Amino acid sequence: MEPPVHVPAHELEARVQAIFVAAGCAADEAGRIARELVGANLAGHDSHGVVRVPLYVSLLRAGHVLPGVTAEVVTDGGAFAVIDGGFGFGQTVAPQAVAFGVERASRDGICIVALRNAGHIGRVGAYAETALAAGLISIHFVNVAGSVLVAPFGGVERRFSTAPIAIGVPLPERPLVLDFATSLVAEGKVQMASYGGKALPSDALVAPDGSASDDPRTLYGDYAPGDVRLAGNGLGALRAFGGHKGSGLALMCELLAGAFTGGGTSGGPESGARGRITNGMLSIYLSPRHFGTQEEFERTGREYADWVASSRPAVDGVDVLLPGEPEARTRAERLAGGVPLPPAQLAAIEQVAAEVGAG
Ligand code: NAD
Numbered sequence: 001m002e003p004p005v006h007v008p009a010h011e012l013e014a015r016v017q018a019i020f021v022a023a024g025c026a027a028d029e030a031g032r033i034a035r036e037l038v039g040a041n042l043a044g045h046d047s048h049g050v051v052r053v054p055l056y057v058s059l060l061r062a063g064h065v066l067p068g069v070t071a072e073v074v075t076d077g078g079a080f081a082v083i084d085g086g087f088g089f090g091q092t093v094a095p096q097a098v099a100f101g102v103e104r105a106s107r108d109g110i111c112i113v114a115l116r117n118a119g120h121i122g123r124v125g126a127y128a129e130t131a132l133a134a135g136l137i138s139i140h141f142v143n144v145a146g147s148v149l150v151a152p153f154g155g156v157e158r159r160f161s162t163a164p165i166a167i168g169v170p171l172p173e174r175p176l177v178l179d180f181a182t183s184l185v186a187e188g189k190v191q192m193a194s195y196g197g198k199a200l201p202s203d204a205l206v207a208p209d210g211s212a213s214d215d216p217r218t219l220y221g222d223y224a225p226g227d228v229r230l231a232g233n234g235l236g237a238l239r240a241f242g243g244h245k246g247s248g249l250a251l252m253c254e255l256l257a258g259a260f261t262g263g264g265t266s267g268g269p270e271s272g273a274r275g276r277i278t279n280g281m282l283s284i285y286l287s288p289r290h291f292g293t294q295e296e297f298e299r300t301g302r303e304y305a306d307w308v309a310s311s312r313p314a315v316d317g318v319d320v321l322l323p324g325e326p327e328a329r330t331r332a333e334r335l336a337g338g339v340p341l342p343p344a345q346l347a348a349i350e351q352v353a354a355e356v357g358a359g
Contacts, residue, residue, distance in 0.1 A: 002196065005346060006338030013038045015353070016050055022358035023057050025067045029092055036091045040123040041339045044330030046197065047188025048123040051345055054228050054352045056120070064276045065089055065119035071096040079110055082261065085118030090279055094121040095130070101285045102134045109290025115281045116263030120144075125179030125327065127283070128168030132175045137286040140166040143257040145264035146277040149219070150183045151237035153247035156210050158237040161266035162187050163253035167323075170288075171302045177324035182250035183238040190216045190238070191229050195344045207236045225344055226351050256282045 013034045020030035033056065041049030059065045069088025073081055081100060085093035097115040104111035121127070124140050131138035144161030152159045164186070166179040181187075185204045193200045194216035203212040205219060213236060217223070221233030240247040258265035263280030288294040311320045321329075334340075 002343045004340035004342055006340050007346075008338050009038050009042055009335060012041070012050060012339055012341075015349070015358075016053060018358045019053060019057065019349070019353050019356060020060075022353070022356040023060050025060070025089070029067060029089060032095070033089060033091045036122050036126060038339065039126060041341075042331045042334050043123060043125070043327040044334075045123050045125075045186075045188075045327070046192055046341075047186045049188075049339070050341070050349060051188060051191050051195065052120070052122075053349050057352050057356060058228050059119070059277075069093060071115070071118075073100070079104070079108060080112040080114070082114045082116070084116055085278070087117055087276060087278065088119055090119040090121030093118045094127060094279070094281065097281070098127045098130050098283065101138075101283050102131055102136060105131075105136050105285035105287050105290075106134055109287045111285045113281075113283045113285070114261040115283070116261040116278070117145075118263075118279045118281065120277070121279045121281065123179065124164045124166040124281070125168075125177045125324070127281075128166045128177045128179065129175075131285055132168045132170045132177070135170050135287070135289065136168075137170065137288065138166075138168045139284040140164075141253045141256040141282045142166070143254045143263075143280050144266060144277060145258055145280055146266070147187075147231070148267045149187055149231055149238050150240055150250060150266075151206050152251070153240055153244040156206055156208060156237065159267060160240065160247075160250040160254055161258075162238065163250045163257070163266070165249065165253060169301065171305055172298050174302055174305050174322070175324060176305065176322055177327070179323070180241075182240055182246050182253060184241045184246075185238070187219070187231065187238065190219050192342075192345075194220060194223065194229055195225075195348065196342045197345070203239065205236050206239050212239075226348055 016034035017030045020033050037050050066087050069086045071093040072084045074084050075082040083097045101111045101113040128138050143163045147161045148158040150160040162181040162183040164181045169176040200214040202214045205213040207213045218236035219234040220229045254265045257280040261280040288297045309320050
């Protein structure tokens with residue numbers, strides 16, 4: 001495998017912004033998309049970084065995601081809201097929904113926001129980080145309507161999306177963000193592996209005969225190096241993490257973020273007929289200040305988190321980390337040393353740049 005090329009984050013961001021401007025987005029929206037994608041690379045989640053550029057551009061050109069959309073508040077119940085993303089870019093409509101929830105919870109103590117019909121919202125932890133910056137706890141259940149990729153525990157056929165969950169807890173000087181897909185690996189990690197990135201765990205996928213697989217072709221079928229990877233082309237499935245427990249959590253994400261928000265679940269006739277893939281997100285925002293427990297929460301929570309992290313390392317020299325800390329470390333490293341990208345991925349991005357005429 002060829003060694004990665006290290007690209008300074010600001011250069012990568014400018015290049016991606018230029019691609020989305022050439023593809024038809026306004027400069028501010030293109031800038032947001034670029035910032036969020038590169039932000040995911042900086043956090044170490046390359047699966048949700050610039051690897052997505054070819055796919056995003058193909059979705060834009062097909063009209064499956066729309067530029068320049070403003071999210072619409074469908075129901076405003078004071079402490080809760082239903083917000084429709086109108087098939088706009090997730091990097092535009094999800095921050096609008098999050099801003100609504102953060103503002104209300106900062107005012108009233110709590111807010112629950114059901115976002116539906118958002119284009120791909122990317123790294124969910126980014127939204128928990130926005131809430132953390134406002135001093136709020138947040139919990140986000142997410143599903144991907146129209147994207148059936150994951151087999152349930154004990155099954156072979158796809159039933160769930162990769163349905164991620166994120167929880168942010170604003171402890172003083174030790175903010176925590178738990179953020180993961182309920183599939184054993186996020187789909188983007190299969191994409192990364194297909195471009196020559198990190199190999200998958202041997203049991204990340206399940207082949208149609210029920211055997212474990214780490215071959216991206218199990219999900220994408222055959223592809224040439226520059227092809228957009230289409231999960232519809234493969235016959236196998238991703239596996240849920242954590243056996244029956246992860247599989248159950250994926251089911252709940254589908255029900256809360258998909259059925260309850262009105263955005264639709266991973267499967268079913270309604271999502272297939274739309275020909276679109278969208279994110280639903282049920283977010284709960286809590287303000288410790290309003291609950292009257294802020295001081296106690298911060299003191300006990302911080303002491304407890306420090307105690308957890310003080311557990312003697314199982315492997316000498318390998319720190320016990322808390323959720324969000326690996327991302328913070330990787331961000332610091334990559335801001336200093338650049339974002340490492342496999343050459344094949346850079347070539348795929350440049351191919352798209354040429355197609356849309358980004359000089
Ligand atoms: P992952 O398996 O890398 O797990 C990440 C989580 O585990 C983070 O909270 C991280 O801080 C924590 N963690 C990692 N290493 C740790 C360690 N050594 N000690 C303690 N904690 C540690 O994540 P993933 O499942 O590959 O998901 C990647 C990204 O994909 C997430 O940002 C998720 O939101 C995103 N995603 C988005 C969608 C979507 O539709 N928008 C779908 C699926 C996943």
